[in-house]
Amino acid sequence: MVNSILSFAALALATVPSLVSAAPTTEAWQSTDFPVVDAWMKHKSPGKFRPCTDETIKIRKDFDSMAPEERKAYTDAIKCIASKPSQLDQTIYPAATNRYMDYAVTHVNRTRQVHLSGFFLTWHRYYLHLFEEDLRTECGYTGAFPYWNWPATADNLHGSAVFDGSEYSMSGDGEYVDTGPVVLAPTLSLPHGSGGGCVNSGPFAGWQTTMADIPITYILQGLPLPDTAFQLNQSCLTRDLNTFAAQTWCNYTALDLALESADLAEFDTQINGVLGGGSLGLHSGAHFIIGSPGSSIYVSVQDPIWWPLHTFLDNVYTSWQIRHPDLANITFGTETAVNVPPSANVTLDTVEPDWGYFGQELHTVGDLISTTAGPFCYKYDVQL
Template sequence: MAGNAVVNAVLASLCLFSGASAWPFTTRQTLSIDAIQQQALANAQKVLAGTLSDGMTRPSSCNKDTVAVRKEYGDLTKDERTEYIRAVKCILSKPSKLPAGKYPGAKVRYDDFTVVHMNMTPSVHSTANFLHWHRYYIWAYETALRTECDYKGYQPYWNWGKYADLPSSPIFNGDQWSMGGNGEAIQHGRGVMNIPPGPGGGCVKTGPFAGMNITLGPLMPTMDPALRIPSNPSRDGYGNNPRCLRRDVSNYYTQTVLAPAELAAHITTSSSITTFQDTLQADTPQKAAIHGAGHFSIWGDPGGDVYVSPGEPTFWLHHGQVDRHWWMWQNYMEGELKTRTLAYEGGTNWMNPNSARGKPTDAQWLSVVAPSGQEGIPSNQLFSTVAGPFCYVYQ
């Protein structure tokens, strides 16, 4: 496939640094985020080749010749970005598959994904399910783009540490190949987390998603109340509430929490899955954690709402990177790859700190957005990107 040339080039470059199988760095903290990515990819290729085990059973159909390669959005060609945008707009135009009348704000197929996330939020945030359920969910969205809208590529991601100025990045610069521009510049105050207002705040009026209509939520509004974003007519957030897509894209977190050195340190100093996933998610009133910092760098409505955030089209790029960040942690240390792939810990309900502990055999649910025949997959089939229903790596 198209990505294999890139994968092979990376592997070749790694061989220049080491004639043996051992990674040349001996201290975790010396690794840069780029080195972590390279080693994770090299080890994933060894798993595909059968020379290294991650403890998972994989289908014979997933191998080095068939594996999909997910790329960073800015690394896609303009034609590839155009095709991805077309597919997203296609999902935005198809009818919902949810039961008629049950979710009045769900008008189109894209909304089905938002409703599923709203329903699942308490069990898939700050729980044992967070990382692998979202991996399953992003893959389901990618599958829908491919099977329902004839998309030929794979889900791109947003590399958090790549852009010194996020509003002018290929993702948000507002040109025809972007995911739409920032929100219109309007005067506004701080939202939650005490974040200074960014350069946007208003409706998205440039790029392919200019004028996009949002109908679900808000459920947990995080923008300045003075903006008078309309409340949902239903207390559960499922009512029909048409309004514009808003963003307030800023550099507040990309230069600190999401800087490359910070991301590398998070991976190399998190020795257990408990530490890794808790510090990835645990926002405090003083500081956002990595996961929240990505969402809050986009902000807006619905992007800043933990329940309704998939209504923001760049949600999928952000959570693609969340998955990549976990994938790097799982794969970059050859000697710990099996242990880290199988690692699983935490409760099952965000709202109940004493909830039952998650079990590797627990089924995960996607309702109407599950690909055909792929609903209710056990957690332990979702731990590896090259096992279970998956067959992809990150470039």
């Protein structure tokens, strides 16, 4: 009896302080759209990451919905990153002409592991996060990290805030150069878009790319990068806006099919299409809306539209996770692109390929599965 009274007293004492300081504990204010995943992560790596709260969470926005000055602040910050010196060894990476191109080089270096593999969605999620943090810490950017809404712009690319070519856009189309249809495979070609030449309008007029394209056959055949991959190959940024690609693969029906996928294997097919088949899928299709170099699986990061493009893909993935809470932490795919050479299935415990010098520490796939736990603390203005 005495014991139980003492225990009760001890319990009461223990509870009082937490009642007093109850209101704004991080627990109570935790903001999550991923209840299952965030609970799993808290159990998996308690205390490893800072909690994400309603005070600290960042909201990613549709580029079209941002005020003109907000859009310009974003492109100014990207240009600021490109004005900073490269941190890579110039004898190995002559194409790394500045800090922006360091990102592009890092992506080329990891292309074979992080596409058409089990790392794709989470590796790119963290890569976006690193760039966003860099805009903030290196260039003082304080705005939202925007996405380019593919289906919303598919019928009016040239009139969209993203591509209208004004100083508040992501720059417009390339100059028109008639190079004929875009041949993707013997059985798949697209009509030529409306550009093809240098981008001469908007904030990225005069932007220089430094790496030549590398054929996707290097991935499909499991080949290492060609020796010339990082040679300096200076060119103007080109674009070839392609309404056919936008309307065919990036429409609302395609988006809904992806969001309604019953598992991650089906989701992967909806976003990446069927290799050698007739469909590019939602994400690959988006790359072909902008044309070369933005359509390259290797060197696409050289076009700054890459960041809003991939941020929208992350929104699609995030929205799929929120719609399928019980499946939100499943994985799909192996450790090599198209499983060549054959490799193990990726699990939540598999360590991600690194992000070059930008990533301070290694992360498992499981660390990167929730946008409101682990190293992340963001959500999207609109759930798709």
